[in-house]
Amino acid sequence: MGGLDGRTALVTGAGRGIGRAEALLLAAEGAHVTVNDVDLGEARAVVDEITAAGGSGRADDHDISTWDGAGAAIAGVVDDGGNLDVLVNNAGILRDAMSFSMTEDQWTDVIRVHLAGHAACAHFAGAHWRERAKAGEEVTGRIVNTASESGLYGLVGQVNYAAAKAGIASMTVVLARELAKYGVTVNAIAPRARTRMTETVLGALLPEEGAFDEWDPANIAPVVAWLASDAAADVTGQVFVVNGDKVHRMSGWHRTGRIDNGGRAFTPDELAARADELFGDESRGLPPMGFGE
Ligand SMILES: NC(=O)c1ccc[n+]([C@@H]2O[C@H](COP(=O)([O-])OP(=O)(O)OC[C@H]3O[C@@H](n4cnc5c(N)ncnc54)[C@H](O)[C@@H]3O)[C@@H](O)[C@H]2O)c1
Incomplete structure (x- = not known):
């Protein structure tokens, strides 16, 4: 008996890397898993691993970055299993470049696969x-969506990817609010x-x-299995950084300074005069990177 017995899950981009590990664990926990990946050979290989371990799965090769592809992937899950219970939005690509060198295709491809892909599947x-x-x-x-610390802290060379991932963190809160009344976290x-994605960079x-092995993709999957289970029924709208043996609960934008002009809009000169009050002892320059143990 697993924590996901009887559940049906779809993991996008699960042919390799983090998604593969998530699909394997969700299946080991009892879910019937659709392993989606544009690379059908990799998706089938993961389904073979699931079946060999006594689990249940199917492969799907729709491109989830379009409404058509995402709709067809989810319709396939419903046709096959009757229902969808768990959606893990994971599929992704990198097209790194400095903003001033980035091509339109590099921008559009990353926004399409990550941001539109998450939105389309969630839709x-x-x-x-x-x-x-x-x-x-x-x-x-x-x-369960897949953001990135790049989007939380703003990594150089990833203006496309960071914008998409910050959008995904924000989208997570909107979706959590919109779907709460239907029993969805x-x-x-x-x-x-x-993974293939980090090997090129790191x-x-x-x-x-x-x-x-703190970089093993298998370390990520238990957090997804927990969020997919009944044990996390009251957890929603949250973002967790997961690395190795650590899980960090993150919180978003919050006010760190405030000035009030008493019923009259500020003039630029007044703002300049009161900037010390707004910043206090904090830096006025680049925000710190939050990476760390
Ligand atoms: N590896 C990391 O350290 C890290 C860090 C932060 C975020 N992430 C995120 O984790 C997710 C998984 O990344 P990974 O590191 O396992 O990368 P990966 O390249 O190993 O796996 C991504 C998979 O997504 C598939 N894919 C790409 N576009 C697709 C599409 N349109 N439709 C369906 N499948 C598609 C690819 O074929 C590939 O198998 C991504 O969203 C990535 O941005 C990874």
Whole structure:
């Protein structure tokens, strides 16, 4: 018996990397998992691993970055299993470049796959759950989105990716508010793991012999399995950074300074005169990077 027995899950971009590990664990926890990836060969190989381990899965190769592709992927899950319970939005690509060198394709491709891909899958999954809830069914829907620390802190060379991932963190809160009344929770993770995506930027990231492998993508999957389960029914609208043996609960924009002009708009000169009050002892320059253990 697993925590996800009887549930049906869709993991996008699950042919390799973090999504693959998530699909394997969700299946091990008892879910029937659709392994989506534009690379059908990789998706099928993951389904073979699931089946060999005694689990249940199917492969799907729709491109989730369009409304058509996302709609077809989710319709396929529903046709196959009757319902969708868990959507893990994970599929992604990198097209890094400095903003002043970035091409329109580099910008558009990343925004399309990450931002539009998340929105499109959430659109069709949300419509499915709303329809079931309106028909009187008790729904326990789950969306787990994939943000990135790049989007939270603003990594140089990733203006496309960081904008998409910050949008995904923000979208998570909107979706959580919109879908709460239909029995759906929506959360996001910002993972760190050794995958094809990071190998190009960070190198091999292999552990010392015998040491805990903090970059193993399998470290990320338990957080997703927990968020997908009944045990996390009251967790929604949250963003978690997940690295190795650590999970960090993040919180978003908040006021760090305030000035009030008593019923009259500020003039530029008044703002300049009161900037000390607005910033206090805090830096007026680049915000700090939040990476760390
Ligand atoms: N690896 C990290 O440290 C890290 C850090 C922060 C965020 N992330 C995020 O985690 C997610 C997974 O990344 P990964 O590191 O496992 O990368 P990966 O390249 O190993 O896997 C991504 C998978 O998504 C698939 N894919 C790409 N576009 C698709 C589309 N349109 N439709 C369906 N499938 C598509 C690819 O074929 C690939 O198999 C991404 O959203 C990524 O941005 C990863």
